[in-house]
Amino acid sequence: xxxxxxxxxxxxxxxxxxxxxxxxxxxxxxxxxxxxxxxxxxxxxxxxxxxxxxxxxxxxxxxxxxxxxxxxxxxxxxxxxxxxxxxxxxxxxxxxxxxxxxxxxxxxxxxxxxxxxxxxxxxxxxxxxxxxxxxxxxxxxxxxxxxxxxxxxxxxxxxxxxxxxxxxxxxxxxxxxxxxxxxxxxxxxxxxxxxxxxxxxxxxxxxxxxx
Numbered sequence: 238x239x240x241x242x243x244x245x246x247x248x249x250x251x252x253x254x255x256x257x258x259x260x261x262x263x264x265x266x267x268x269x270x271x272x273x274x275x276x277x278x279x280x281x282x283x284x285x286x287x288x289x290x291x292x293x294x295x296x297x298x299x300x301x302x303x304x305x306x307x308x309x310x311x312x313x314x315x316x317x318x319x320x321x322x323x324x325x326x327x328x329x330x331x332x333x334x335x336x337x338x339x340x341x342x343x344x345x346x347x348x349x350x351x352x353x354x355x356x357x358x359x360x361x362x363x364x365x366x367x368x369x370x371x372x373x374x375x376x377x378x379x380x381x382x383x384x385x386x387x388x389x390x391x392x393x394x395x396x397x398x399x400x401x402x403x404x405x406x407x408x409x410x411x412x413x414x415x416x417x418x419x420x421x422x423x424x425x426x427x428x429x430x431x432x433x434x435x436x437x438x439x440x441x442x443x444x445x446x447x448x
Contacts, residue, residue, distance in 0.1 A: 292416065292420060293418070293421060293423070294417030297383075297390045300433070301433070304433055306429040306430075306432055307426070307429055309423070309425070310416065311326050311413065311422040311424050313325040313421070317419070318352070319335040319336075320335070326422055330351065331409065332351070332411060333412075334351070334406055334413065334414040335351065335352040336348075336349055336390065337349075337350065337371070338372040340369065340371075340372040340376065342368075345376075345380065345398050346400070347398045348400075348401055348443075349391045349403065350403040350442075351443070351445075353446055354403065354443035355445075356443050357442050360440075360442040361442050364440060364442065365438075380396055381417075384417035388418055390414055390416065391415070392414070392434070394433065394437075399437075399438075401437065401439060402434060402437055402439045404441050405441065407427055407431065411424065
């Protein structure tokens with residue numbers, strides 16, 4: 238890859254501006270790293286990130302390239318869940334897509350909902366006429382071999398997994414989702430996100446946790 242480093246002009250650090258500040262601009266499309274507002278960026282951090290920029294899951298990376306979508310990478314401290322990632326990256330938690338892997342005798346299904354929501358299995362049962370339950374951890378590992386558990390990208394077609402998307406998520410103007418490693422979120426316009434999930438099922442089958 239050919240990246241341009243930011244010009245430091247004799248300074249040892251920089252601060253991200255305007256909500257999400259650009260750190261790198263790749264010569265090719267869709268390779269911009271962004272940071273939360275006010276994040277202090279020093280040379281050590283930038284060099285370390287430059288070495289880690291390929292952390293996005295390979296299968297996902299290839300699928301994004303195939304679809305030709307524009308996206309940003311949003312680094313954040315390591316987090317265990319998509320909801321925690323939203324808070325760490327300081328982005329709205331109802332715009333971060335969480336993947337919940339379900340299964341029954343018909344096979345697997347990825348339910349994509351906002352990170353702050355819970356899946357209503359009863360609603361899916363009645364809508365799809367399927368007795369779905371959570372997939373086991375070994376099954377999820379086998380399906381998403383280049384991803385860490387809890388950081389599954391909300392792009393089932395990249396892994397051959399059918400998807401159903403909650404309408405409350407795609408009503409937002411933009412969407413974030415896991416890159417596969419607990420350390421980056423992928424950010425894109427909702428229209429771009431829909432290009433990744435052509436002809437998928439959708440509906441309302443989740444509610445905000447605690448509501």
